[in-house]
Amino acid sequence: MTRRLSDERVTSLHGAGGELMDKLLAERILPKFRLRAAGPIGLDQLDDGAVVELPPGQVVVTTDNHVVKPYIFPGGDIGTLAVCGTVNDLAVMGARPVALTLGLILEEGFALSDLERILVSAALILSDLGVPLVAGDTKVMGRGELDGIAINTTGIGVAERVISDAGLQVGEVILVTGTVGDHGMALLAAREGFHLQTELRSDVAPLWPLLAPALAHGGITAMKDPTRGGLAAALNEMARKAHVGIEIREEEIPIRNESRALSDLLGISPLEVACEGRAVMAVAADHADAILSLLQAHPLGRDTRVIGKVILEYSGRVILDTGIGGRRFLEMPLGDPVPRIC
């Protein structure tokens, strides 16, 4: 039997509706997702929209576009990232993810085997979380019009009590739920042109199972996932919005040795690159020990540390006590990090 190009790679016909699209959906996309409805109309009905039945609580909605280079990286791929990114945005708002939509934009010529891998990654995470994929869409763009693949995910969640990123108050402590900068550093190392070999893997993971017990306990007053701009951006945003200062002790920040070494090599701080499976939070001082033990009890939160505290001085800014006893501002990072030259 001869194999046609359209069996192996995305062609413009895939995006044009019609039979080829139906075949792609039926054979390659839909079966990957175990849970396909959160109400009477879901993915299988291929209707114009999905109907979602929500449990009681406040509804939180978030959307994210994902473009990542390389789209398959140590520790995950753009599928893992798209799902985690969105469910984590819900989780750090205090919301349990209830349903997800996924929009794919593919470049003509994209390998269907890569697409399959990416969808399996996305599906595995959703299935572990017990979250259905309720709606989706696929478009194809011409060769060169897109770098491989882009994914949009929208998540719906329900919170008993919403946690904003601005709720922190003087006297509270700051926690981070694991090593910082793994995702960004692993991707930098994996990027074409660096020729670096490292064991470093992305920390991409869904945070809800880790955060749910801590949220149920109470005492978390503000929370963010330190994605773009990393821990430095997350802390600065929290300090600015809440009009408080944050003082961080650098030596308490968990950072892998691989990240430190890469950071020294590339001149990029692990505090300024994305994490995709970590949360940074402010906790009322009298709940700090309890929250710390709850988080450390979960495999994802083993390396949780108290890294600093909320202070009255330096409103809107973050002060870093450097590991060797110096002090400086930890600034809001700028744009994409570019390695230095010598």
Next chain:
Amino acid sequence: MKREHREPSFQLRDPARARALADLLRRHAPPDPVRIVHVCGTHEMAIAQHGLRSLLPKEVEVLEGPGCPVCVTPTVDLDRAVKLAEGGAVVCTFGDMTRVPGTRVTLAEARAQGADVRVVLSASDAVDVARKNPGRDVVFFAVGFETTTPGTAAVLLDAPPPNFYVLASHKLIPPALEALMSVPPIRIAAFLAPGHVSTVIGAQAYRSVAERHHVPVVVAGFEPLDILYAIALVLRQLREGRAEVENAYPRAVDEQGNLRAQALLSQAFEPCDAVWRGIGTIPGSGMRIRDELGRWDAVQAFPIEAEEGEEKPTGCLCSEVLLARAVPTDCSLFRSSCTPLSPVGPCMVGSEGACNVWYRYGGRPNL
């Protein structure tokens, strides 16, 4: 509990030792203010990143001189690179160079308008680009001090492909130290010599400036303890009235330096006068490709007239910063109209430029 971040390989960031050194520095604080100048972006990064200035006695000021190769690359060279790119050549260079304003545009802006400008990490990466694109002229826009120049020399001496060219804007450090000592009126009390450059040229390379200008020069490494230790040696020399070359980075630097790298340098290049952006011409501070290798010299291969550019935007203090006569916060543009995302002067562009480092690491040295 596992504390990955306190492995022995990071001993040179040991807080207890750092505190002990800081105490020592405070006990030996000089009676009058002293200005110590380093000429290395990596030193500035380390000093800022670890908040070292907050550990120094108030009498001791450490400033970055012309330590950022991107910052001191003159507009005339940048304009040449832009013209080559606009003329159809593939121009390969280090990341920061693409964002430095020339007279009209940056290389990144030229790329946005269709020119082929690529970021590489080394001279040999640029040779790879030339090998993969045999039908096109590939120009490596080479900047950097004695640390990066041997890499350029090595590819020039290794029979690069015929479509490969080097636009050389390399600079030498010792003549820059000489030039800094000749600029009145602010007296530089001592230099911290750049560790990486010194691995190539050796500690001996600073002897003449130390003797001629009676100024202590201490070769320093890049870990916080390296830098604090080097400053301690400087203060001791000042206290004892000595002006010598001392090596505080012996685990990497020796007296003679890397003789093989030096041989490559002199086979491929000869010293020439060079323009430093913001400073002007420094005699004998440049590296010209030797005539025997002129076939790969972009300046000889593509004779283009580069217009004399406007070197200094109004209000910009970069030249004072590069001469170690001002710190970034002295400049009225710093943080207001001049930021890393829209830099006015070169010191805000290069990630090792003093203004850029101060912006990213707190802007205020003492807290």
